Amino acid sequence: MIKLRFILMIVCTLVAVNIHTLLLHGQRIAANVSRDSIAARLRDLGRIHTPEGIEEVEQLDVNGSKQWISIRGLNRANPILLVLHGGPGSALMGMTWAFQKPWDDFFTVVNWDQRGVGKSFSASDSARLGTTLSPEQLARDAAVIVEHIRAKFGPRKIAVMGFSYGSSIGPRLVEMHPDWFSVYVGVGQMSNENNEKIIYDEVMKRARAKNNTTVIRQLDSIAPYPPTNRRPNYRELNMIRRYTALFDGNWYGKNNLNLYYALPAWGPDYSIEEASNVGPAMAWMGRHLVDGANGERPYIIEKFQIPVIILGGRYDLMTTYAGARAWFDKITAPKKEFITFERSAHFLMFEEPGRFLTTLVHTVLPLAGGQAIFEQR
Secondary structure, eight states: OHHHHHHHHHHHHHHHHHHHHHHHHHHHHHHTOOHHHHHHHHHHHTOOOOTTOEEEEEEEEETTEEEEEEEEESOTTSOEEEEEOBTTTBOOGGGGGGTOGGGGGTOEEEEEEOTTSGGGOOHHHHHHHHTTOOHHHHHHHHHHHHHHHHHHHOSOOEEEEEETTHHHHHHHHHHHOGGGEEEEEEESOOOSSOHHHHHHHHHHHHHHHTTOHHHHHHHHHTOSSSOSSSOOOHHHHHHHHHHHHTTTSSBTTBSSOHHHHHGGGGOSSSOHHHHHTHHHHHHHHHIIIIISTTOOOOOOOOBOSSOEEEEEETTOTTTTHHHHHHHHHHOBOSSEEEEEETTOSSOHHHHSHHHHHHHIIIIIHHHHTOOOOOOOO
16 A cells, blocks of 8 residues: 555656646747747648648739739638628738638638738838729729639639628629629628717717716717718727727627737738738728728618628627618518627627637528538548
């Protein structure tokens, strides 16, 4: 009995020493990990290994500008899902590492950094491209991207997902070429409603419910909002959305978007220089599309020739849940469905990622043609 206790004591001591050694080793590694090392590990973690798969980043000539796309998926035969990022100008490619990997099992996912932003940003091009920015131009650019995809994979129908400002581009694209697409998916869907008034009234309501006198005073100071004699400018649009963050209106459970805008700096698809350009490029596009000579409020079509699936966060005050719901009730489509995410605001793929994935698989995938079957090897 004494020998057994002695042996157990020795074993426990050795285990404790080894654990302590591993912890010290882990601390030394953590202290010396660089940004490039983290990005390399995330790249390796996300690597596509299947022989049927695809993992590419391409630069294309698109209507007089250089633009980038990434293509990822475990099986090239799976339905293609084209993602149109929001903002305007808030490119997603640099942060797909944080949410997209499970999608790649079921779809061949194409992310596109739009004209002048994300990997497509070039300081030398900014002055030249600024005057070309308009909702119509972005839709025409998207059409070139789709033509390239169809040439690469064959003329099969594509599912298109518009996120935030991208949900104004997607319907225009579908209207231009309905025969190219199988289903339109809107996430944080824009609408033709007076969303700025919806935002102002709802933030005031939430501030009063929380007795937040500071926000109440700030909102009173900008009343009436939106201005009665003009459209809100880019600065005002951003200002009111900073208030929405305080009441779960942007990313549910977070009172700012600092984490969201930090994500590209860690990802493998952007260099640190490209990641540092995300903010300036987003502001550049926003000012041109909202304040510039070509600035206009996009009109979202209300008649579709393909199925429409809208995913809406109950708390969304960026593009507004109420506005998306009102627009959805007006539209006509061969099939339409509105799915509410009860504990999300605007960034559904981050806020409820599991439910987002199951919705893509159970609702969108069948409309897009279904998952391909791997050949036995």
